[in-house]
Amino acid sequence: xxxxxxGGTGFISTRLVDFLHEAGHEVTxxxxxxxxxRANGGIERLHAxxxxxxxxxxxxSGRRFDVVYDMVAYTPEETGTMVRLLDGLVERFIHxxxxxxxxxxDRVQCPVTEDQDKLPLMPFDPQxxxxxxxxxxKRQCEDVLWTAHEExxxxxxxxxxxxxxxxxxxxxxxxxxxxxxxxxxxxxxPGCGDFAFQHVFVDxxxxxxxxxxxxxxxxxxAYNVAADEIFTLNDxxxxxxxxxxxxxARSGGQRPGSQDSSRAADPEIIHVxxxxxxxxxxxxxxxxxVFPFNTRRTAILSLDAIRRxxxxxxxxxxxxxxxxxxxxxNHCDRRSHGYEFRQDEIAFAQEWKGRMAVFxx
Numbered sequence: 001x002x003x004x005x006x007g008g009t010g011f012i013s014t015r016l017v018d019f020l021h022e023a024g025h026e027v028t029x030x031x032x033x034x035x036x037x038r039a040n041g042g043i044e045r046l047h048a049x050x051x052x053x054x055x056x057x058x059x060x061s062g063r064r065f066d067v068v069y070d071m072v073a074y075t076p077e078e079t080g081t082m083v084r085l086l087d088g089l090v091e092r093f094i095h096x097x098x099x100x101x102x103x104x105x106d107r108v109q110c111p112v113t114e115d116q117d118k119l120p121l122m123p124f125d126p127q128x129x130x131x132x133x134x135x136x137x138k139r140q141c142e143d144v145l146w147t148a149h150e151e152x153x154x155x156x157x158x159x160x161x162x163x164x165x166x167x168x169x170x171x172x173x174x175x176x177x178x179x180x181x182x183x184x185x186x187x188x189x190p191g192c193g194d195f196a197f198q199h200v201f202v203d204x205x206x207x208x209x210x211x212x213x214x215x216x217x218x219x220x221x222a223y224n225v226a227a228d229e230i231f232t233l234n235d236x237x238x239x240x241x242x243x244x245x246x247x248x249a250r251s252g253g254q255r256p257g258s259q260d261s262s263r264a265a266d267p268e269i270i271h272v273x274x275x276x277x278x279x280x281x282x283x284x285x286x287x288x289x290v291f292p293f294n295t296r297r298t299a300i301l302s303l304d305a306i307r308r309x310x311x312x313x314x315x316x317x318x319x320x321x322x323x324x325x326x327x328x329x330n331h332c333d334r335r336s337h338g339y340e341f342r343q344d345e346i347a348f349a350q351e352w353k354g355r356m357a358v359f360x361x
Contacts, residue, residue, distance in 0.1 A: 001213060002026045002064065004090070006050065006082065007071035008043070009035040011170055012096065012161075015206035016069065017043060023210065028065070030056070031072075050078060056085055067092045067213060076140035083148045094212055095145055095158040097222065100135030102160075103128065103299060110196075111302035114160070114222050117142070127278070129295045142222070155219045157212050159205065162226050162301065163293065166202035166320060167327035173292035174240075174321075175328050176336040181241050183342065186268040186349040190277040190294045193234040193269070197295045198226040201320040204312075211310050218309055224301040227314045233293050234269065241267045243321055247329075270349040280348060282341040290338040 003020055007013035008029025020027050021042060033047035048055040050072070068090045073079045079095070086093065102108045105119035117139065124132055142158065149156035165174055180187055208225045212218045231239070245265035274296065277283050284290060306312040338345075 001066040003028070004065045004068040005029045005071065006068065006073070007031055008045075010071060011166075011168060012164060012202055012205050012209070013069070013071040014168075015203055016071070016209050019206055019210040025213075030059070050081065053081055053085060060085060060089060063089060065090045067094060069094045069096070069209065071096045073141050074134070075137050076144050079141040079144045083144060083153065087148075087153050090154050092155045092157070092219070093145060093148070094209065095141065095156065096209070097142055097158045097160045098130075098135065098138050099160050099162045099224065099226075099299065099301060100130040101139045101142060102135075103130035103297075104132055104135035104139070110298055110300040112224070112300065113302045114224060114305055117222070127296070129297075130299070149220060157218050157220070158222045159208060159212075159225045160222060161200050161205050161224075162197065162299065163199050164202050164205055165199050166324050167331075169202070169324075171289060171292075172328075172332065172334060172336055173289055174324060175332065175334070176290065176292050176338070177237060177240055178244065178325060178328055179336045179339060180342070180345075181237070181244055181264055181267045184263055185342065185346040186270050186353070187237060188277075188291075188345050188349045189233060189237070189269050189271050190283070190291055191271065191274040191296070193237075193271055193294075194232045195295045196230050196232050196298045196300050197293060198230055198299070198301055199293075199317070200226045201315045203320070204314050208306065208310055208312060215309055221305070221309070223306040223309070224303055225306055225312065226301045226303060227317065228303065229314070229317050230300055231293075231317075233295075236293060237267060237269060239317060240321065241265050243318065243325060247322065247325055270353050272349075272352050276352075280344075282338055282344050282348075285338040288337040 003025050005013055005017055005027060008017050009031055017027055017029060028044040028046060030046045030048060032049050046059045048059055068086055070082055070093065073082065073095065101117045102112050104121055106122035107119045108116050121136065126132065145156045148154065163173060205225055242265050248264060303312065
């Protein structure tokens with residue numbers, strides 16, 4: 001098939017391009033050309049800002065594609081531009097959406113099924129862990145595409161992932177907790193840490209996007225794509241600590257700046273009421289997501305539809321996380337968001353622990 005990938009250099013789309021290329025498809029990417037592509041050779045690369053309609057129109061003139069993947073649409077205007085430009089040039093349009101389209105409502109019922117995407121919006125919550133503005137705008141992107149589908153412009157499908165993780169993750173969410181477990185200090189966890197959620201491994205998402213091509217029954221449908229495994233934040237930290245301990249034991253012990261493997265396997269977790277935590281200066285960071293996977297509510301997704309139509313099964317956490325840890329420890333040259341305030345976190349955690357001890361808690 002002739003396939004256009006809008007994006008193609010990002011976290012998910014790089015792996016998607018790999019899978020499509022390996023399957024023998026003729027792949028063209030369209031992006032600004034400002035990011036280094038990790039994709040294989042043999043890919044045609046077109047460069048344009050997606051907001052530059054004139055340039056994109058010239059680049060696509062005389063071309064036709066069987067399928068377009070839009071991996072980087074965040075506003076209805078961005079989606080609407082592509083609908084206009086690709087009308088008559090493509091048979092199928094596949095959109096990367098998000099579970100945030102559900103989580104901007106407080107009426108969702110777990111496990112969250114794909115038909116809960118139009119529930120009434122909750123009062124605007126700037127601390128919504130899934131992003132209020134993000135979820136609302138992605139809903140509007142979906143609306144533009146479903147209208148185009150109903151008008152017969154092209155066939156539409158979409159996937160809705162949760163937190164996508166793995167090597168090369170630009171959000172470096174897992175690094176937040178990896179770095180703190182390895183430094184040996186206590187882990188400050190907002191709230192009870194018992195709200196359930198799902199990650200998803202980046203390769204599972206990219207592979208599912210690629211597999212949509214082979215399943216005609218997926219036309220006109222949206223699918224949740226997430227891990228089969230369900231964790232609470234407490235569960236996640238426990239499993240992550242054990243994997244870090246195993247990695248240290250295999251590498252022969254401690255590395256500079258890290259604790260011994262036995263302590264990594266059982267990190268000290270100190271829970272602080274959410275309202276108290278939210279008043280602390282380190283509870284947010286302009287650099288990005290801090291204290292990730294503190295979802296503030298349970299968010300369990302139904303995977304019945306994608307299992308039925310794509311025979312989907314996710315990669316186990318214990319399989320993909322060791323490679324992710326290895327990438328963070330040996331190839332990532334960044335510090336986690338908010339780590340510059342790590343000593344403040346530790347001091348507060350110890351102070352809170354002392355307060356609770358007074359009350360026998």
